[in-house]
Amino acid sequence: MRTGGHENPASQNPADRPSRARPTGSGRRVPLNTRQRAYLTVFYQLDQEEERRQRRRWHQRLHRDPAEQWRWIPYATDHPAADPTPAQQLLDRQGIKDPGTGSTLAALVRRRMIDLRHITVESTVGSTTQTQVRLTPQGRAEARGNQPQEADLDRLPGWLHQALHTIAEPENEPVPRTTIGRTSARRLGPRGLGYIEDASTWAYRLGESGRAYLERTDPTTDQR
Template sequence: MNTTTPTSAQRTWDELNARQRLYLSTIFEFDQAAETDIKRRSAKRMSVPPAAEWRQVTYDIDLPKKAAGYSSVQLAVRQRGEHDPGSGATLAALRRRKLITVTYDQVHVPPIGMVDRTRVRLTTAGRAAARHGAGHTAPATPPAGLMTRWSLLALARLYAAGEHGLCNETTPDRADEAPSWNTLLRLRDRRDGSLIDTFVADWPDQHRRMLRQHRVRASALGRRHFEIHRACYLELFGDLADELPDADPAEGAHTGLADHRRPRPKHLVRDTDLRVLLALAELQDTGRCYLREELTRDFQHWDDEVPGWVTEIPDGLTRWQVKNLTRTEKSIDRLTAHPGGPLITQVEVYASAHNWQAGITTPMVVLTDTGRTHLRDHLADYHRANPELPFPPER
């Protein structure tokens, strides 16, 4: 059960007394400041610690306050009219409600040595309650297929940079610096294909000398994603209007998030199942099969004649390839049991060039004639529902 919905967060906040709200809100402010700093460092390609560490907020160091002063959290609480007596009970109450975790450890303070330290960290429920108390709306959750705010900003910069892209190396020109590598990996490793292209080009440095430079730009798929969904992102993240460049008109471009809420027509298969059908159709059109090609290379490597059973392996995908494509094997069962007839079938083939005589086989997923007919008859409907996916040409 999700305990961080707005209703749950509001109920939790309402149950707190004024002192507990003050402490939770103050911790939240330092949590958000740390998050902002981490994002800034990540954008500059600086190393960052794991969230379990940087979200820890130092509440107290066990030293005389007249000598060492108060922690930032304690000072903020005092400036708002609350003082330390009873703070232990307040933290304990927040911890019992599972709004914070409290860690007791030691830290070295020269020249004194090791002293006791108390650190606090907001839980997900605690952050939601504090966000509600501050009047902030919860971070918008993008519909399936859309990106997070951080990834969107990175793609928008690459889109605006055009074919020349941005520098994927350390550069003094901040305007030409690409997003962090971690962010680029999220754009690269999308299920439907990479939204970026990396390339090497001659580029002038600050002294106008031409140097070979690694650069990155939005791929054709990335540009199409931005053009199709720009209106959706503006609705989702309205405060980013000034940071999203204008997009070229695109066929099938969405007008807003309502396009993501339209029910799928009953005669169309799920998006994940469609990806399998499209991949199988492309393999048939190009006469490709990964397993067949691997087995052929294995036999040729040992200067052995390629057996006939290898060349007879049909164009298709192994089950693990389907799972990599859809993150589940359930698509195979659904497509096999399609009401209009099986859209795919499975064929047992030998799995190894070395011990095939032992009879070890693996199932190969293949598009049926019914599956190809289904794609052909409903191609226009699928294209309207999924304008980003690579569709085969109509025949």
């Protein structure tokens, strides 16, 4: 079954225990292929984004989820009516929509880059199975090493950075919700990064965290 244009790797009889990689015994490290690197980079991006969110909550003296919970990244929800997960959407933006997801995830497990599990979750379509991944320390180190040296790891992806700019442009004026997509709104909103706020039931406005981000990453932009 497919979700969001990707082959869903969830098994028919999922177990909550994660699949962990075991050494192959060859001892020889084979570089990741292009597709595997793309998946690992997306997982790393989402992992780091959530880590920053949890850190902000700590500074704000808000409740933080245990790392054992938030390190798990939703990959695919096993229902034809389910929305694609953020991981699927990021891969879609790179044009990675063809079959092969199951084998790619399995390869990353074998390479000890990720752990994999299938759990039952409650969603808008009821109880269903969701495939989740978690970076291993080795996988996180591999993904970090694949980042361009000059990259600012705190910087949003270009499309999300542009969405934030769209909200900021009117200078303290509310912006209609339809101006940016739902994915951008979820990632930037109060339940995500907290960079934008609800100005009303129909509009968003730039939040203080979003203003600080833009001033830090784009100091030439006047964000009064």
